[in-house]
Amino acid sequence: MSVTIKDVAREANVSVATVSRALNGHTNVTEGVRERIQQIAARLRYMPHGAARSLIMRRTDTIGAILPDLYGEFFSELMRGMDVAAREHNLHLLVSSSHGSAGETAAALRALSGRVDGLLIMSPHADGDLLASNLPTSTPTVLMNTRCDGHDYNALAIDNHGGARTMVEHLLGCGHQRIAMIAGPEHNFDADERLRGYHDVLSAARPAMKSQILRGDFSEKSGYQAGVAIAAMKQRPQAVFAANDMMALGCLFALNEAGLDVPGDIALAGFDDIPMARFVSPPLTTMRVNIAELGERAARTLIAAMADGPRPPIGTTAPELIVRGTCHVPVSRRPQKKSA
Amino acid sequence: MSVTIKDVAREANVSVATVSRALNGHTNVTEGVRERIQQIAARLRYMPHGAARSLIMRRTDTIGAILPDLYGEFFSELMRGMDVAAREHNLHLLVSSSHGSAGETAAALRALSGRVDGLLIMSPHADGDLLASNLPTSTPTVLMNTRCDGHDYNALAIDNHGGARTMVEHLLGCGHQRIAMIAGPEHNFDADERLRGYHDVLSAARPAMKSQILRGDFSEKSGYQAGVAIAAMKQRPQAVFAANDMMALGCLFALNEAGLDVPGDIALAGFDDIPMARFVSPPLTTMRVNIAELGERAARTLIAAMADGPRPPIGTTAPELIVRGTCHVPVSRRPQKKSA
DNA sequence: TCGCACGATGTAAACGATTACATCGCATGC
DNA sequence: GCATGCGATGTAATCGTTTACATCGTGCGA
Numbered sequence: 001m002s003v004t005i006k007d008v009a010r011e012a013n014v015s016v017a018t019v020s021r022a023l024n025g026h027t028n029v030t031e032g033v034r035e036r037i038q039q040i041a042a043r044l045r046y047m048p049h050g051a052a053r054s055l056i057m058r059r060t061d062t063i064g065a066i067l068p069d070l071y072g073e074f075f076s077e078l079m080r081g082m083d084v085a086a087r088e089h090n091l092h093l094l095v096s097s098s099h100g101s102a103g104e105t106a107a108a109l110r111a112l113s114g115r116v117d118g119l120l121i122m123s124p125h126a127d128g129d130l131l132a133s134n135l136p137t138s139t140p141t142v143l144m145n146t147r148c149d150g151h152d153y154n155a156l157a158i159d160n161h162g163g164a165r166t167m168v169e170h171l172l173g174c175g176h177q178r179i180a181m182i183a184g185p186e187h188n189f190d191a192d193e194r195l196r197g198y199h200d201v202l203s204a205a206r207p208a209m210k211s212q213i214l215r216g217d218f219s220e221k222s223g224y225q226a227g228v229a230i231a232a233m234k235q236r237p238q239a240v241f242a243a244n245d246m247m248a249l250g251c252l253f254a255l256n257e258a259g260l261d262v263p264g265d266i267a268l269a270g271f272d273d274i275p276m277a278r279f280v281s282p283p284l285t286t287m288r289v290n291i292a293e294l295g296e297r298a299a300r301t302l303i304a305a306m307a308d309g310p311r312p313p314i315g316t317t318a319p320e321l322i323v324r325g326t327c328h329v330p331v332s333r334r335p336q337k338k339s340a
Numbered sequence: 341m342s343v344t345i346k347d348v349a350r351e352a353n354v355s356v357a358t359v360s361r362a363l364n365g366h367t368n369v370t371e372g373v374r375e376r377i378q379q380i381a382a383r384l385r386y387m388p389h390g391a392a393r394s395l396i397m398r399r400t401d402t403i404g405a406i407l408p409d410l411y412g413e414f415f416s417e418l419m420r421g422m423d424v425a426a427r428e429h430n431l432h433l434l435v436s437s438s439h440g441s442a443g444e445t446a447a448a449l450r451a452l453s454g455r456v457d458g459l460l461i462m463s464p465h466a467d468g469d470l471l472a473s474n475l476p477t478s479t480p481t482v483l484m485n486t487r488c489d490g491h492d493y494n495a496l497a498i499d500n501h502g503g504a505r506t507m508v509e510h511l512l513g514c515g516h517q518r519i520a521m522i523a524g525p526e527h528n529f530d531a532d533e534r535l536r537g538y539h540d541v542l543s544a545a546r547p548a549m550k551s552q553i554l555r556g557d558f559s560e561k562s563g564y565q566a567g568v569a570i571a572a573m574k575q576r577p578q579a580v581f582a583a584n585d586m587m588a589l590g591c592l593f594a595l596n597e598a599g600l601d602v603p604g605d606i607a608l609a610g611f612d613d614i615p616m617a618r619f620v621s622p623p624l625t626t627m628r629v630n631i632a633e634l635g636e637r638a639a640r641t642l643i644a645a646m647a648d649g650p651r652p653p654i655g656t657t658a659p660e661l662i663v664r665g666t667c668h669v670p671v672s673r674r675p676q677k678k679s680a
Numbered sequence: 681t682c683g684c685a686c687g688a689t690g691t692a693a694a695c696g697a698t699t700a701c702a703t704c705g706c707a708t709g710c
Numbered sequence: 711g712c713a714t715g716c717g718a719t720g721t722a723a724t725c726g727t728t729t730a731c732a733t734c735g736t737g738c739g740a
Contacts, residue, residue, distance in 0.1 A: 114389035
């Protein structure tokens with residue numbers, strides 16, 4: 001059906017070997033012949049068959065990414081980072097989504113086998129064992145934000161624990177004593193780590209103080225409910241740390257509705273730095289998670305592993321504190337002049 | 341290096357043919373032998389080599405998408421739609437980005453050749469001729485929002501012209517007489533069409549009225565500048581139609597800063613319905629472009645073409661009018677009761 | 681004029697799977 | 711006892727490339 005190298009060879013009255021050499025820029029081809037072959041190839045719209053090529057060359061020039069989903073801002077940013085690194089090395093990106101189940105992750109793994117030179121995997125529902133039994137041993141792999149207890153894969157993760165510590169320390173530094181946390185869902189890797197960071201700082205800095213935890217599920221609604229609850233407290237906390245921005249936003253609306261001034265009456269902080277964070281009023285103080293950087297670093301690690309063999313096994317990427325309007329800044333640290 | 345079907349065959353003391361038959365569920369294999377082979381395959385972590393498989397089977401079970409970019413909400417949504425359709429048919433999605441140039445589009449096309457069974461292409465900088473000379477004739481293809489003058493590819497596009505007409509008609513219906521437009525960049529397919537829709541409606545309904553065009557570039561900043569200009573006009577328009585939501589938002593901020601009430605003093609409308617549109621105050625009236633639907637329909641068209649040969653060549657998907665707070669609604673049409 | 685080196689080209693063996701066809705062994709029917 | 715048929719298995723061709731090796735012709739030095 002489609003035109004192959006043989007068709008070009010027949011048309012040009014040469015062997016397939018000569019066509020291959022001519023088109024791949026080898027030196028030992030008479031210039032006239034090369035031109036003739038190139039013209040014929042263009043006229044026939046010949047394009048080398050990728051599968052055949054990568055079969056013999058044992059190289060696909062492609063890296064595969066298995067993500068839980070393909071859409072939403074998070075994955076969009078992640079792909080952007082991976083794309084930057086891949087493009088730099090003239091590699092293509094094959095993206096596959098494993099949606100819900102561990103079974104689908106395994107299926108995606110099989111489907112990608114032999115089509116990619118390396119794998120980037122993010123799979124919240126896959127543990128180390130599943131991966132161990134489904135990953136082809138010969139394919140370099142880098143995990144992103146994925147549990148892999150015990151097994152020593154290359155892995156990169158967001159430093160949720162450190163980020164939470166940073167934020168709570170910042171709130172303490174602003175002079176707040178009683179800091180409540182709106183936590184994320186239980187058994188969620190990110191949520192657990194952020195909560196742990198909160199606990200660690202608070203129990204070290206204010207051992208006497210009882211921590212105040214409100215459970216949310218990362219949704220704006222659950223943040224709103226937490227905000228309502230906080231507004232009604234007899235002894236209100238001076239600051240609220242939400243485990244993600246969406247909950248912080250919900251909380252902000254609830255506090256406003258209750259007639260409380262943020263940050264005058266109560267400070268508020270989130271985590272993630274979603275784009276909307278800077279558009280609400282007052283703009284939200286939060287931890288910026290550089291997702292694109294995570295993707296880019298993971299891809300770079302993979303590319304290095306593909307070239308040189310095994311790499312340093314693990315790394316984290318640190319979120320960055322973004323101070324905006326929703327928390328007090330002590331007078332001494334306040335910037336000299338700042339409009340709007 | 342990696343384990344092949346031969347390794348499994350050797351280990352199981354059978355021929356490669358038997359291994360292939362056993363693993364692919366053919367009937368004529370003794371049950372005991374099949375089990376033994378399956379166990380050995382699992383133990384050895386054998387996974388069939390995708391490239392080799394698709395070479396002989398002449399089928400990749402993959403559809404390729406070539407997009408100008410991989411990130412940003414637009415592409416994220418587009419991919420979501422394509423993913424839905426692909427997943428339904430057990431196809432994988434291979435996404436490649438062609439970034440800026442037409443040359444890169446051609447390169448991406450070559451790289452995908454022989455790796456996919458069909459192609460979805462969105463390439464704002466590619467015209468019909470470029471595609472015609474770089475598309476393998478045997479690969480089914482569907483274009484999305486891509487110019488292909490003359491050539492008869494399958495193509496799907498957003499009905500920008502119709503959407504703009506709808507919005508301008510709505511603004512007229514609200515009683516506004518003088519309607520200005522903040523247009524998008526010149527030579528941009530989407531921007532051109534939206535502007536054309538504005539012109540068509542206005543010149544038909546108000547032939548005497550001179551149209552007011554302010555040039556923007558789809559960025560929030562350019563919308564802000566347009567808003568500043570509008571606020572300063574001697575004879576202010578009663579309504580402003582921005583060619584996309586980002587510019588509408590920028591304009592909204594400028595109008596607010598100038599002390600104008602939206603929609604009291606001036607109505608405002610956008611195009612796209614980005615998520616932020618409903619979060620600003622007042623929430624933005626806009627045309628919802630169902631990008632995911634575009635992607636899904638394109639993928640479905642492609643899949644049908646892959647199965648049955650040529651399809652109806654062209655189609656558009658219509659944006660939907662979303663009336664929110666930034667334009668007056670005549671009393672007669674105002675909903676009875678509506679909170680928040 | 682012959683032999684040799686070298687550059688251009690052709691021949692054929694890979695790559696890793698699937699599958700048409702050949703083969704083998706065994707049960708069945710005469 | 712032998713032909714027949716059938717089910718299980720092996721052999722080898724095939725897909726479209728690349729590339730090691732063989733071949734061929736030509737120019738050059740002796």
